[in-house]
Every structure is written in structure tokens, then in C-alpha cells.
Amino acid sequence: MSGWLTEPVPRGRVAAFRTLVYLFVVADLLFFTPWVRDKANIPGELYxxxxxGRLLPLPTPTPLLVTVLFWALLLLSLAAATGRAPRLLGWAVFALYFEWMVVAMSYGKVDHDRFGFLVALAVLPTVGRARHGDPTRSEAAGWALRVTQIAVVCTYFLAAWAKLRFGGPEWMTGSVLARAIIRRGTELADLIAQVPYLLIAAQIGIVAFELLSPLVFVVPARWRSAVVAFFYSFHLVTIATITISFAPHLVAMTSFLPLERLRPLARLRRLTRQAGGTGGGVQEAAGPVPTEPSGAPSPAVP
Incomplete structure (x- = not known):
């Protein structure tokens, strides 16, 4: 079991994953959860x-606290995405984002798509330095990615458990998807809803998929990518029908992917060199500047 938890992976994989995670924190602050800043204007008694938050305890949100959280998290996440000071910046980003989520989810609604992402933020600082494209295998990197993968799968499995625990088997034959389509459905969802019993079949399929999600760890390696692709396709359909994105969960799920193959900076440098080489080739093809017999350049023709 310990060997499975710490199965070595290339350091380049965790370096790419780390950059992606910290850049998503920036995107989350600016595009996905900018509404958290509005919590500063809500009366404290509604918190x-x-x-x-009660156990630690954490402070009641105030305009100053939320503003400091926002800017500190934004700047430190950008710095952490570079890979510098991975432990110091990593722990700081985790602590600040954790508090950001406590503020966000302490007013009556808790999103479970943040669990795997929060786990990723918690374990990434334990890896230490990792360079993009580094093929050196590391058990620390493997452990961080494996723990994130477990959190991703737990998000699915525990969601099914909650459905059956609180809704009972009737959840699968109820009107859950129908109500979601009425509230936030798309035109595609409206078309699907017209097919008799299709929504019931979809609800049964959702619970089955979530309960069987741990199988991703036991299927042969050659099939694992197909299983992860199915995970992503499930969320693609969810976005296309009821406009629920699960964006942080999708980022955490990239822990299953061979991200070390993605080296955008190296590709950009190669393109830049190729562009420079092409320019030189054009100049050579144009030929040398003609000269007079004395060796001086020919005068320009008006």
C-alpha cells in the first residue's frame, strides 16, 4: 500500500500541476468566485x-479582512506559480485560500467541487523544488499527486453516499434533474427532458458512476486514461445541460494526466528560435548586398 501511495512520478509532472493549480487560484479569485468579496458587506450576525471555522476559531469576515485576503492571495499565487520558494509560498497560498473558502461557504451553501483542489493545495508544498520537464522520478511528487487523486475520487464516491443517505434510493427516481433543468437548464437540456424516462436513467447512471469511480485505481494502466476522459466527458455534459462547471475539481483531476509532456515555455522558446532562423534564411536567400569593384556597397537606386 505504501508503495502505491508513493509511486514515483517525474518531477516535471508535479511542477506543471503546481503551476496549473496556482494559476487557477488567480482565475478563481477574478472569474469564478469574485462574489466572495461581497461577503464583506453582509452583517456579521449572518455569518x-x-x-x-468554529473549531480554530476563524474571525468574522470584515471589509478589511476580505480585501487583505483577496490581494495577498492574488499576489502570492502568481509568485507560487513560478515555482520559487515552493514550501513558503505553497503553505501561504493554502492557508489563505482555505480561509477564502471558509468565508465563501459560511452563508448557507457549501460546494463539494473544492475538496480535491484544497487537498492539492495542502500537499503541493511537501514536494519541494520541481522543474518543468524534469524526468527525475520522485516519491514525494508521486505521493502528492496520489493523495490528490484519492480526494478527486472521494468527491464522486461520497457524493453518491450523500445522495443515498439523505435522499434514499428515491433520489434516483425523483425529479432532481428536472428541477435543475427548470432552474438553470440550457436548450440542450430542454431537448433531453422531452425524452421519456431519460432523466430517470441519467440519475441512476450518475449514482452508478459515482459509486464505481474508485475503479480508476484498479483498471489496467492502458485503460486509465480512457476512464479519466470519461470523467471529463461527464462534466462536459453537465456544463452543457445544467451549466454547473466543477472547475476546481477539473483542475485537481489533471493529477491523473502526464502533464510533464506539456511545456509551453519550452515550446515558445523553440518557436522563437525557429522564427529567428527563418529570418536569417530569408536574408541569405536574398543574396549578399552587391558591391562596387572597390568593395564599397552599391549606391541605392532612387
Whole structure:
């Protein structure tokens, strides 16, 4: 079991994953959860902190606290995405984003698509330095990615458990998807809803998929990419029908992918060199500047 948890992976993979995670924090602040800043204007008596907020305890959000959280998290995440000071910046980003999520989810609604992403932020600082494209295999990198993968799968499995625990088997034959389509459905969802019993079949399929998601760890390696692709296709359909994105969960799920093959900076440098080489080739093809017998350049023709 310990060997499976710490199966070595290339350091370049965790370096790419780390950059992606920290850049998503920036995107989350600016595009996905900018509404968290509005919590600063809500009266403090409406703040009902999550259990962890009561346990620590964490402060009641104020305009100053939320503003400091936003800017500190934005700047430190950009710095952490470069890979510098991975432990110091990593722990700082995790602590600040954790508090950001407590503020976001302490007013009556808790999103479960943040679990795997929060785990990724918690384990990435343990890896230490990792360079993009580095093929050196590391058990620390393998452990960080494996723990994130487990959190991703737990998000699915525990979601099914919650459905059956609180909704019972009737959840699968109820009107859950129908209500979601009425609230936030797309034109595609409207077409699907017209097919008799298709929504019931979809609800049964969702629960089956979530309960069987741990199989991703036991299928042969050659099939694992196909299983992860199915995970992504599930969320693609979800976005296309009821406009729920699960964006942080999708980022955490890239821990299953061979991200070390993605080296955008190296590709950009190669393109730049090729562009420079092409320019030189054009000049050579044009030929040398003609000269007079004395060796001086020919005068320009008006």
C-alpha cells in the first residue's frame, strides 16, 4: 500500500500541476468566485462558520479582512506559480485560500467541487523544488499527486453516499434533474427532458458512476486514461445541460494526466528560435548586398 501511495512520478509532472493549480487560484479569485468579496458587506450576525471555522476559531469576515485576503492571495499565487520558494509560498497560498473558502461557504451553501483542489493545495508544498520537464522520478511528487487523486475520487464516491443517505434510493427516481433543468437548464437540456424516462436513467447512471469511480485505481494502466476522459466527458455534459462547471475539481483531476509532456515555455522558446532562423534564411536567400569593384556597397537606386 505504501508503495502505491508513493509511486514515483517525474518531477516535471508535479511542477506543471503546481503551476496549473496556482494559476487557477488567480482565475478563481477574478472569474469564478469574485462574489466572495461581497461577503464583506453582509452583517456579521449572518455569518454561520463551518465547523472548522468554529473549531480554530476563524474571525468574522470584515471589509478589511476580505480585501487583505483577496490581494495577498492574488499576489502570492502568481509568485507560487513560478515555482520559487515552493514550501513558503505553497503553505501561504493554502492557508489563505482555505480561509477564502471558509468565508465563501459560511452563508448557507457549501460546494463539494473544492475538496480535491484544497487537498492539492495542502500537499503541493511537501514536494519541494520541481522543474518543468524534469524526468527525475520522485516519491514525494508521486505521493502528492496520489493523495490528490484519492480526494478527486472521494468527491464522486461520497457524493453518491450523500445522495443515498439523505435522499434514499428515491433520489434516483425523483425529479432532481428536472428541477435543475427548470432552474438553470440550457436548450440542450430542454431537448433531453422531452425524452421519456431519460432523466430517470441519467440519475441512476450518475449514482452508478459515482459509486464505481474508485475503479480508476484498479483498471489496467492502458485503460486509465480512457476512464479519466470519461470523467471529463461527464462534466462536459453537465456544463452543457445544467451549466454547473466543477472547475476546481477539473483542475485537481489533471493529477491523473502526464502533464510533464506539456511545456509551453519550452515550446515558445523553440518557436522563437525557429522564427529567428527563418529570418536569417530569408536574408541569405536574398543574396549578399552587391558591391562596387572597390568593395564599397552599391549606391541605392532612387
Amino acid at each position: 454561520q462558520p463551518l465547523f472548522v
